Amino acid sequence: MPPKGKNLSGMVFGFLTAKEVYSKNGKRYWKCVCACTPNVLHDVPQQSLKKGYMTSCGCRAEKPKGNPGKKYIGKRFGKLAVIDVEIVYMDWKYNSKQKIWHCNCDCGGFVKVRTDLLTMGRKTSCGCEQETDSSTPLKEGERYHDLTGIRFGLLVVKHESEERSASGGMIWNCICDCGNEISVRALSLRHRNTKSCGCLSSLKEEEHYIGQRFDRLVVIAKGNKTEFGHQKWICRCDCGNEKEIIGFNLGDSKGEYRTRSCGCYSIEVRESMAEDLKDLIFGRLKCISKAKSRKSYAGNNRTYWLCHCECGNFKGIDVVHLKNGDILSCGCLRNEMKGKFAPGYVDGSTNLVYYFRNRITEWKESSKRACNYRCIISGEYFDKIHHLYSFSQIVRETFRECDLPILDKIADYSQEDLVKLFVTFHEIHDSYGLGVCLTEDLHNEFHNIYGNRNFAPSDFYQFYYGKTGKRFEQIAFTKE
Structure with a gap:
């Protein structure tokens, strides 16, 4: 028994004519014939017919209606000469389509290319150009150019490798000027993506670091690597000491220093914290005596001073906040700016107890x-x-x-x-x-x-x- 619903039998949708209905997975499908092949039945969802998502068996992609635009026919893009164009429907639901250009290559090959790849210069051959660095055409029967003996940067090609890349490309065994041997894809050699066995980047790294100053440190030589492969650099501090420091700890792209010195900077900071601040005034605060040290959230000991505020309050203040000017009162200054008095604020009437x-x-x-x-x-x-x-x-x-x-x-x-x-x-x-x-x-x-x-x-x-x-x-x- 056919499923219930509107009868579309005999109705025409573009090039398709509905013939027979059936149900599959709870959905209605119609067996349709296309105008290009009247003897062949095609299964089409009912919704695709009613909403116009499908109007042919696909023949419209090869035989588009109207002129698809032929402005690139006869033009050249690198080694490619455009000879024809077709319109391909990419998504029947949204009716999206694009032009595909038929091109002949100078090497004798044929390739179909999208419009954007042609106009942006991203496709200039059938693929033969990717395997050679020479403009010399391939001989009959040859697929790859022989790169033996050709120099690419610090690399000289020795012979062809038996291995192939994941895409089937050629791999060549090369020897570097430093003496190391390395296997490199032909494409990486041609595009100059690989110019050495890796020693060239190491030389550039040395040029980047040696002689550079990072706050109190000056890099003087290359050091050993850590167990995780991070490069260390020997640095001389302004105090005269030398120390090995990992490269990424010297500085970052924003110019901020992670390691400023051999350790003398931290000592100077700690000594400044131990400075006697008695009777010194910071804003409304007057230092009375050194208070008990406390630990920060990071677990570091912080030096505190007992301070007397002009309003009459006493409060322990971190010496760093005092010297940096971050805290200028016991809190009364902030309260006055807000116009509010918090509990415990001394305004002349707070009980002593x-x-x-x-x-x-x-x-x-x-x-x-x-x-x-x-x-x-x-x-x-x-x-x-x-x-x-x-x-x-x-x-x-x-x-x-x-x-x-x-x-x-x-x-x-x-x-x-x-x-x-x-x-x-x-x-x-x-x-x-x-x-x-x-x-x-x-x-x-x-x-x-x-x-x-x-x-x-x-x-x-x-x-x-x-x-x-x-x-x-x-x-x-x-x-x-």
């Missing part, structure tokens, strides 16, 4: 590491870092040590008094050791029992024993 609490970041990080970032009682993620000694007690002890009264506002203190308070506070605070991590519920429960101001470490030991049934190991929380 709040001021001190926001400047013990290093102590907090050490305490978290000591507790393995967990609550030491429940083992859960913590919310608070608890002082074993009352923080208010530490603040009062700081003022007693400095012999200064406790005032409500930071603006009421002079700059000298603030520096004295800040340094003394850290000395006393660090002497009491690290804190412990607790969940918010356990932290609130402790303070509900023992208060917020007048508690001691023994109170926490008792609280810890009541929760866990174990003794609290205080030594584990002693600051390193």
Whole structure:
């Protein structure tokens, strides 16, 4: 039973006439006859017929309607003489087509060439030109020119090789002026793509590097190769030392240096970092004392200085940012430019306890590491870092040590008094050791029992024993 659908039997589509319908893979096909061959049936998809994608059996490609354009007939392109043209349909669906020119070659060959290859000069022979460097025509029965004894750059052809290239081209055994032997395709010799066994590129590389300066380094000679085949170059530094450096580490196309010196540059940088910056002023910051070194994201130790800002804040600043002028304040300058005041900004009304609490970041990080970032009682993620000694007690002890009264506002203190308070506070605070991590519920429960101001470490030991049934190991929380 024929598949359901519109009956196209007897209908004409260009040169095709539909005769009989059948189904294949769920699609409708028609057996059609073409006007050029009435006795031959062709299978055509129904959609291709209805949309006009196929209007013949293919005979239109050899017999195009109208004049396909003959402006190149009789003209020459290299060794090719155009004698005829045809139109070939490349895609029936989109009706795309192009002209193919029939050409006779001077060697007697025949070839069909696309229009673009002719007009752009990319095709100038039937292929015979690719195998010879000479304009001498081939003798009868010969397919390749004999290149024996001909020089191409540093190479002299010795004899024909028994091997062939992937496309079937000739391969010739050649000897280089340096003494090495190499097998080269005839096409590579003719187009001068291969001029040596490789020593020529090495000589050019030497000319490129030797005598060149890369920051503090001057290349003086060629060195050994690494185990991965990378070339090393012997360089003399301005300090007098010599060192072997891999070529791609000397510089790149943008003129940026990866290796600047024999190592003396890094030493000078480290020495400049160790320079005494005490009392030096960078913008609003005044260096007070050298702070503890910290590690960067890359794992390098960075030098920090404790700086006092004009607004009253203290902050540890990387010495590189100070010298480069990247940081000019504790952050107040940025806040003023934005017209906003971040938490902790000293505007003359910040409470002293709040001021001190926001400047013990290093102590907090050490305490978290000591507790393995967990609550030491429940083992859960913590919310608070608890002082074993009352923080208010530490603040009062700081003022007693400095012999200064406790005032409500930071603006009421002079700059000298603030520096004295800040340094003394850290000395006393660090002497009491690290804190412990607790969940918010356990932290609130402790303070509900023992208060917020007048508690001691023994109170926490008792609280810890009541929760866990174990003794609290205080030594584990002693600051390193």
